[in-house]
Amino acid sequence: MSANTELQWKGYAVHDTKEWDQFKVVDFKPKQFEDKDVDIKIEYCGVCGSDIHTITGGWGDVHLPLITGHEITGHVVRVGPKVTEFKVGDRVGVGAQVGSCYDCKRCKGGSENYCHKAIHTYNSLYPDGTVSQGGYATAIRANEQFVFRIPAELPLEQASPMMCAGITVYSPLKTNGAGPGKSVGVIGIGGLGHFALQFAKALGSDRVVAFSHSENKKDDAFALGATDFVNTGDKNWVKDWSDTLDIILCTVDVSHHIPLSDIFATLKVHGRCIMVALPDDALPGINAFDMTTSGVLLGGSHIGSKAEIVEMLELAVKKGVKSYIQMLPMKEAGKAVQGVKSGKIRYRYVLKVDI
Amino acid sequence: MSSNTELQWKGYAVHDTKLWDEFKVTDFKPKGMEDKDVDIKIEYCGICGSDIHTITGGWGDIILPLIPGHEITGHVVRVGPKVTEFKVGDRVGVGAQVGSCYDCQRCKSGAENYCLKPIHSYNSVYPDGTVSQGGYATAIRLNELFVFPIPDALSLEQASPMLCAGITAYSPLRTNGAGPGKSVGVIGIGGIGHYGLQFAKAMKCDRVVAFSHSENKKADALALGATDFVNTGAKNWVEEWTDTLDIILCTVDVSHHIPLSDIFATLKVHGRCIMLALPDDALPPIQAFSMIASGVLLGGSHIGSKAEIVEMLDLAVREGVKSYIELLPMKEVGKAVQGMKAGKVRYRYVLKVDI
Numbered sequence: 001m002s003a004n005t006e007l008q009w010k011g012y013a014v015h016d017t018k019e020w021d022q023f024k025v026v027d028f029k030p031k032q033f034e035d036k037d038v039d040i041k042i043e044y045c046g047v048c049g050s051d052i053h054t055i056t057g058g059w060g061d062v063h064l065p066l067i068t069g070h071e072i073t074g075h076v077v078r079v080g081p082k083v084t085e086f087k088v089g090d091r092v093g094v095g096a097q098v099g100s101c102y103d104c105k106r107c108k109g110g111s112e113n114y115c116h117k118a119i120h121t122y123n124s125l126y127p128d129g130t131v132s133q134g135g136y137a138t139a140i141r142a143n144e145q146f147v148f149r150i151p152a153e154l155p156l157e158q159a160s161p162m163m164c165a166g167i168t169v170y171s172p173l174k175t176n177g178a179g180p181g182k183s184v185g186v187i188g189i190g191g192l193g194h195f196a197l198q199f200a201k202a203l204g205s206d207r208v209v210a211f212s213h214s215e216n217k218k219d220d221a222f223a224l225g226a227t228d229f230v231n232t233g234d235k236n237w238v239k240d241w242s243d244t245l246d247i248i249l250c251t252v253d254v255s256h257h258i259p260l261s262d263i264f265a266t267l268k269v270h271g272r273c274i275m276v277a278l279p280d281d282a283l284p285g286i287n288a289f290d291m292t293t294s295g296v297l298l299g300g301s302h303i304g305s306k307a308e309i310v311e312m313l314e315l316a317v318k319k320g321v322k323s324y325i326q327m328l329p330m331k332e333a334g335k336a337v338q339g340v341k342s343g344k345i346r347y348r349y350v351l352k353v354d355i
Numbered sequence: 356m357s358s359n360t361e362l363q364w365k366g367y368a369v370h371d372t373k374l375w376d377e378f379k380v381t382d383f384k385p386k387g388m389e390d391k392d393v394d395i396k397i398e399y400c401g402i403c404g405s406d407i408h409t410i411t412g413g414w415g416d417i418i419l420p421l422i423p424g425h426e427i428t429g430h431v432v433r434v435g436p437k438v439t440e441f442k443v444g445d446r447v448g449v450g451a452q453v454g455s456c457y458d459c460q461r462c463k464s465g466a467e468n469y470c471l472k473p474i475h476s477y478n479s480v481y482p483d484g485t486v487s488q489g490g491y492a493t494a495i496r497l498n499e500l501f502v503f504p505i506p507d508a509l510s511l512e513q514a515s516p517m518l519c520a521g522i523t524a525y526s527p528l529r530t531n532g533a534g535p536g537k538s539v540g541v542i543g544i545g546g547i548g549h550y551g552l553q554f555a556k557a558m559k560c561d562r563v564v565a566f567s568h569s570e571n572k573k574a575d576a577l578a579l580g581a582t583d584f585v586n587t588g589a590k591n592w593v594e595e596w597t598d599t600l601d602i603i604l605c606t607v608d609v610s611h612h613i614p615l616s617d618i619f620a621t622l623k624v625h626g627r628c629i630m631l632a633l634p635d636d637a638l639p640p641i642q643a644f645s646m647i648a649s650g651v652l653l654g655g656s657h658i659g660s661k662a663e664i665v666e667m668l669d670l671a672v673r674e675g676v677k678s679y680i681e682l683l684p685m686k687e688v689g690k691a692v693q694g695m696k697a698g699k700v701r702y703r704y705v706l707k708v709d710i
Contacts, residue, residue: 269466
């Protein structure tokens, strides 16, 4: 149990949601160190859609100044006296959650990602009043429950986006039975979507169908493991794909892209669409009749449990799942968030700590 | 293979959706008799919410004049040469579907209720152009796949409402794993709801929780098998029932009753709410966030397969499931549909054929 007294606590923070692409390095105070906490010197942090939704104020009020980022990797530099899983020097990652109540049925039953008192990696309030600050920073302190060992075969920058985007798609694929005998659809080939195609294939799904609104990502989709590619700009695509899919992961904002009724039409009887996109606005109105036609289900999902994350990382190594990233020095966070907002990135920016 | 040449074909029909409680006895022509068809002399027909949605024009344009009704029981009076399941004199029932394509994967695998080319019991057009007419009538003709034997121990008037309301509740309970170890919620104690409670109990669920917007139906709910009753008019009910239910059957119009976000809050991780109510308007907008809090699913369901209906009727006999009905002569159909629309009936009108 050693301490690195040189660990600095500062990061690139947004100060105004109207100027969401302007970051200034600020010092911050982490939560009080507790017995099960781990201090991590951050090396990389991926830029997630959640960061954009947050800093623009799209998801509501933000505690300013705010350091975002929840696709974090680095090395352990300090462990509390009751930490059992990690030691100084370990290669670790942190995702979108840094705390929970540890006491409820959900926490105790391996569903800590569904705890009602979750502490999110940024913009959440700890019981002691500290605002959690995210990974566009030099360091983070988190309870070991929410720290994940990164396999030696996986470079830290490859692992970073798996901490949120990767697990966000892996968990519902696993929960809903993706695998041999199943046909999986992935709507939207981006940060989430490019992992979804790969994990659906890695899990052994019979068919992995990529849906995109133009031909642009067709080659990538096949390289990522899709067995089929559907351009939803085409006429008749709904008819061609009626009654074909068991599970769909929807990563796009359906107010602006494919109507939910079209998505439902592709599902088999009792098939399900898991909505992993979290737009600012409510989903468009659903007619109950759209769901009766094939008795389908529309679901939500929130990241994944520790066990699922560990499993996902193992599968990623075993099956060669690749993160398609563009690395930038962290001082270019402003450029990165603009690129995410405009949908330009193929498919994740990863920021390298430079302070 | 005998025929009853005295079988009449007439029924109580609506002629104007603006005068939806005014019925006139009208002759009609059934579909042409085909080899697998069965002619049934109707004795009873239950009144379903679907009838009201249809005759008021709430669900869209209808082909007038129209005889509604799809909770039908009676006796077989004629069978086609390829009918194998029934003979003249059999006690049978018909529900909300009278035909399908018989050829698709869904029809061939026991999911004929999800065929994409269904013929509904009324207001549907057969390939030969005949408009299907429902059960507020003397007789009905249809394919034997959609005719169900009524167990001797079940009176025809008791069986009638089970053929739509009953199976509409039973099928999703079955599909979603209701049984020992599970907690089921039923929102709305009416035609569908009063079966939801009884079947959940019959399937040996640990908890059967009835939700209603006043105390009025509390005694009934407990008599019907509820282990708990929740008055959703009370403050704090959501907090008290958070994270308690695996499956919810929702039989009410959520635009006017409980918000979906409150319903989702009662579900356990990956719990599901099956929306059985089919209001005229779209469901209120759903915030994707309200689904991620517990990774829940919102589903639809459409009646049930023949196998499920047969199973349901057996279970009803074995476990003493009762239809709470009010019997009226069929000529009082106008009064019955008014009572139905006003939510007065406890819990199903059944019309006795009188023409």
